[in-house]
Amino acid sequence: MYIKQIIIQGFKSYKDQTIIEPFSPKHNVIVGRNGSGKSNFFAAVRFVLSDDYTQMSREHRQALLHEGSGSAVMSAYVEIIFDNSDDRFPTGKPELVLRRTIGLKKDEYSLDRKNATKADVMNLLESAGFSRSNPYYIVPQGRVTALTNMKDAERLALLKDVAGTQVYEARRTESLKIMHETDNKRTNIDEFLVDIHQRLDELEAEKEQLRVFQDKDRERRCLLYAIDHREQIGIQNELDAIDERRQTGVDGADDDRERFIQGEQEIADLDAEIIELKQQIGFLKVDRTQLEDERRDTARDKAKNELEVKALSEGQSAAQNAKARHDNELREVQENIRRREKELAQIMPEYNAKREQEANIKAQLLDAEGQRKRLYDKQGRTAHFKSKRERDDWLRKEIDAVNMTLATRKAIAMDTNEEIAELQSEIKRLESEVAELRSNIDNQGENSMNIATEIQKARDVRDQLSDQRKELWREEAKLDSVIMNAQQELDKAERFLSHMMDQNTSRGLAAVRRIKRQHDLDGVYGTLAELFEVPDRYKTAVEVTAGNSLFHYVVDNEETATRVLNILQREKAGRVTFMPLNRLKPKPVNIPKASDAVHMITKLQYDPMYENAFQHVFGKTIICPNLQVAAQYARSHAVSAITPEGDRADKKGALTGGYHDPKSSRVDAVRKVVTAREEFETHKTRSSEIKREIEQLDQQITAAVGELRKIDQKKQRLEGNYGTMRQELRSKGDDLQSRKDALEVKQRSAEKIEADLRELGEQQTSYETELASDYKKALTKDEEQQLERLSSTVQDLRRQHSELSAMRSELESRKSEIDVELRENLRPTFDQLTAQENGSSGSGGSSSKLKESQRSLKRITQNMKRSSQSWRRIRSRSSSSSKTLLVLSRRIRGAWK
Known part of the structure; x- marks a missing residue:
């Protein structure tokens, strides 16, 4: 293995591509004058084969790029072609082409014209004998001189390094470090075992204490059961005595209840009439104030026009x-x-x-x-x-x-x-x-x-539109007061109704109404109590029969219920029980056909589309004149029987009942809420319509004023x-x-x-x-x-x-x-x-x-005349309403006495 060819471009002093060949398989000598590029050539070889150019900053990479008098290069590369005829590189090819490319933001290697990672290149060089742990296969300039000038200790360290013994020293140091860490971990494990044994001892002591507590608790419960049994017997005796007294005085109680309910109804009617009269008086005061202001302005305009007419007439x-x-x-x-x-x-x-x-x-x-x-x-x-x-x-x-x-x-x-x-x-x-x-x-x-003439017509149109807007402003002011009172009544009715259910249910019902309004859901109908009407005679019986089912929400199917429930859970807005009509399948019931047994559902008025819901809640209940008849029919026909006063007997023989305060009627509370909500929504809708009409009139008045300005x-x-x-x-x-x-x-x-x-x-x-x-x-x-x-x-x-x-x-x-x-x-x-x-x-x-x-002057005189008549009429109505209010207040005080 030896270097056959080196190609350099853009590296240090080599701007253009430079190819150096051929190389001898044995020894090669590079000679040249100072500045000819010998050191840069040697640096190029080290740039590819050595670890000296590894962690480089942007400035170091910039220093390796050619910077001549002309334009600077943006990237450089050095390519070394090895003769691999002896297979020192395990590639199976006769040649190995190794290139390293560097730029301001890149540093890449390639093997045989293919991209490769630095780790792959270093591993390949390691396999060929270029060891990173013993990098003395490249001797840079000045290294031999430094060897001759070294001390003995330094030369010994160098020989160890060349021989590769430093690797074993490093491994020995690392092994000692691992042994020390193992000793520390063993010490920690021993301390942890000691803590575990101490905790086991503590748990054994607590176990003994728990056994003693369980024995004492069993004894306490036995004593409590004996006390409760004794109190239950005493309470049962008292209940029997109370029931006997109730049976003997039930006739008088019914009359008293009827008179009480009648008096309560009269007082409620008087309160409603007083509220209405107070509202009317407020309206009349507002109208009177507005008309007084209008009459004052009209009188001022009339006097001004009279003076102008007089002056013009004289001239x-x-x-x-x-x-x-x-x-x-x-x-x-x-x-x-x-x-x-x-x-x-x-x-x-x-x-x-x-x-x-x-x-x-x-x-x-x-x-x-x-x-x-x-x-x-x-x-x-x-x-x-x-x-x-x-x-x-x-x-x-x-x-x-x-x-x-x-x-x-x-x-x-x-x-x-x-x-x-x-x-x-x-x-x-x-x-x-x-x-x-x-x-x-x-x-x-x-x-x-x-x-x-056009100006006069435009003024007439503007004045007519202004008069219409004033009327709407008056009506809007009245409606604001009405809406405020309706909102107060609705809040009062909703607070009263919320006291008859738990807080989560109250919040959930309010959230369902809001979700229905926001998402425009058609299949959400309302609570069961909102969907029927019942005569006052059977109101108590219906409340007792339905119980909390009065506040169950009726929907068309389970998909609608699931959709609303998902929104409720996501918003954490309370709890509601839904009644999907398609899933309610009421079973047939044997209702007795007798004059003293009335099927409760026949006394309810509701939309037939809610039949399944009402059959599910009231289909198994009959109304009987007294508790004895109710108990008899409950046993004979397996139905729930109830009296108009709310005393109930079921098919298992249980009798329930007692006094029901007519002021705390859930049905009445729901009726008040529904009535107050309908009234509030009606006034709110009318207020929105008036606002839209006022906006339209504002636009028309603006257009009329613009037209008048154009004509002027x-x-x-x-x-x-x-x-x-x-x-x-x-x-x-x-x-x-x-x-x-x-x-x-x-x-x-x-x-x-x-x-x-x-x-x-x-x-x-x-x-x-x-x-x-x-x-x-x-x-x-x-x-x-x-x-x-x-x-x-x-x-x-x-x-x-x-x-x-x-x-x-x-x-x-x-x-x-x-x-x-x-x-x-x-x-x-x-x-x-x-x-x-x-x-x-x-x-x-x-x-x-x-x-x-x-x-x-003629127009203003007519307006003033009309305003004066309206003001006198409103003052008369206000005086009459005040007298009526005074009479009603006296009647209420007399009723309370």
């Missing part, structure tokens, strides 16, 4: 006079505006006609003057040119110039037409917006009245927008007028451009005609005649144009005068008057305030 006459003057001024301005607009409407057709005629005459005048000018120009050109060629060249230049001018004029004409179309569109839009603004301003008063904001926006609309109308009017003036200027410019285009076209045609004609020194005869006609035509057209221009100017001045008056005087005055009127009505003028205050 109403002055406001009416001012309104009359305002209306007269407004009508006068409207009449002036209509008259001026009518006059303007009459002038405009004539003005437009004259303007159109003037434009036509001017166009004809310009055409005639142009033709005449061209003829004069043609006549004068004959003196400037010597030949036709010179004339034609000049004409062609003029035609080109005219073409250029025509193109420019046409472009200008197109731009002007586009601007005219745009101005007309803007004017149309502005006229529509102005008309819309005027319509909105005219409708301002109507919109204000509509909004005032709409009103404020309408009032605030009025001035803005007036300013916008004035601005748009000025803009419209400026656009109209600009349109008129553009139209005149377009007309002039159109005339220039016609003149240029005619001039071009003239040039082209002249260019096509022969070259002559003078005009033709036709042209001379045309020139004469044009001169007379121009004079006539100038005269007509002058007359039409004068007429048009006169009409235009009148139109401008009317426009200025409408724009600068009449319409601003009308807008100002309209603004005053709309501002008065829109901002809540005196008239609208007066009407609103009168309506509020």
Whole structure:
């Protein structure tokens, strides 16, 4: 076995993978200059084969990783390949590949490219002769020098260590330690045996004492039995005497009992009536207090509205006079505006006609003057040119110039037409917006009245909902008192009932009711006592017969009972006995058919679905008039017989009975609890309904208040927008007028451009005609005649144009005068008057305030009247209830006396 190859990567100075081979099977020598990595190579071999690199911290592992100038490596490994031809390693392979990989958080071994644990690697090395107890197969640098410098004692210890004798020394030390521990354990066992012997002696003494105690206890019990037998005989004699006295005075006792029960019932009825009257008085006091507060608030609001109505009424006459003057001024301005607009409407057709005629005459005048000018120009050109060629060249230049001018004029004409179309569109839009603004301003008063109506309706809805909520608050306050009293009565009845059973049963029944309510269990019906009704005559007999079965819980099946029991046990909430209806199988009983034997179950009223439960408890019992008859039927028919007073005889011959206090009746206690619980649940349900209704009304009131706020904001926006609309109308009017003036200027410019285009076209045609004609020194005869006609035509057209221009100017001045008056005087005055009127009505003028205050005063007066009537009615009822309470209290005191 020898090392064939070593592969190092990332270990200390070996960053890249380094393969060192081949190795000699005998001796190998590594030489190199300082810093070439000889020590790191030797450390790599020790890293794999030695125990020097075992328990390493994170810093030690970091020190083994390469840290060069470049990026540091995260892991490193050293792999040694052994020649295993001599089978020193028991692997059965000719080679063994051993690798150790180290990182910041890992330290792993692998054998033959497979992961292996450190223990497996060390065991394999041990089998090949690499002993951990004698690690001198690797001699590090400086070890030989240290051997030569050792002292004799140290060298002897080293030789022992090399020879392997230290192992035996360690084993000897460990054996001595085990022997010492064994001696200590033997000493402890001896002490424990001594303690056991002492305890046995003590138990023998206690055994003797127990035998003496048992003898004395047996003697004591004999004496107690003799004493009890003597007392039993005496008690039996006394019972016989008491029974004899009871039999002789039973008739009088029954009468006394009946009178006592009747008196108790009367007192209970009076107490219930007193409680009810006290509750009614409390309700009436609450109502009276609430109505008194409401009446006080209503009176304050009424006085406030009366003062406001009075103040508004005093200023109403002055406001009416001012309104009359305002209306007269407004009508006068409207009449002036209509008259001026009518006059303007009459002038405009004539003005437009004259303007159109003037434009036509001017166009004809310009055409005639142009033709005449061209003829004069043609006549004068004959003196400037010597030949036709010179004339034609000049004409062609003029035609080109005219073409250029025509193109420019046409472009200008197109731009002007586009601007005219745009101005007309803007004017149309502005006229529509102005008309819309005027319509909105005219409708301002109507919109204000509509909004005032909406506000009043919203207030009526809010007040109506508030009144409904106040009524519900009153009812809720009453119900709180009723629920409190019902809760007290229920607690009182439950405490009284709980005293008739043990605490665990009481807690268990309360827990079952809570579990049924929480888990919504349908098959849990109730206790047996809650499921039937019985006449008062047989109440005592039923209680004695049922006993504790009255508090057994009736369920539909055993699964429901098991489910409830599991919850009870988990919560440790008491103890309850269940009666599953599907498991109750009552047996037939021989009931005597006689008039003095009544089957008890026939006197009970219950739901037929509980038949099995009642047959199980009451099916074997009959009611007899006295104890003698009961005992006779119990023996003859093997049934349980009981008297109405509760005296009982069973089939075994046992007689039981005695006095039963009617105040401690379980049936009555259960009835009171059921009645109190039903009343409490009814009031609780109604209270929940009222709370839901109040929540709904709160939401509706919030919505109504929000709607009222929206309408009020709409009103404020309408009032605030009025001035803005007036300013916008004035601005748009000025803009419209400026656009109209600009349109008129553009139209005149377009007309002039159109005339220039016609003149240029005619001039071009003239040039082209002249260019096509022969070259002559003078005009033709036709042209001379045309020139004469044009001169007379121009004079006539100038005269007509002058007359039409004068007429048009006169009409235009009148139109401008009317426009200025409408724009600068009449319409601003009308807008100002309209603004005053709309501002008065829109901002809540005196008239609208007066009407609103009168309506509020009327509503508050009705509310106050209704509240006063309710208050007087409640005060009367409260006084009557107080008198009734006083009478009942006197009756109770008399009954007790």
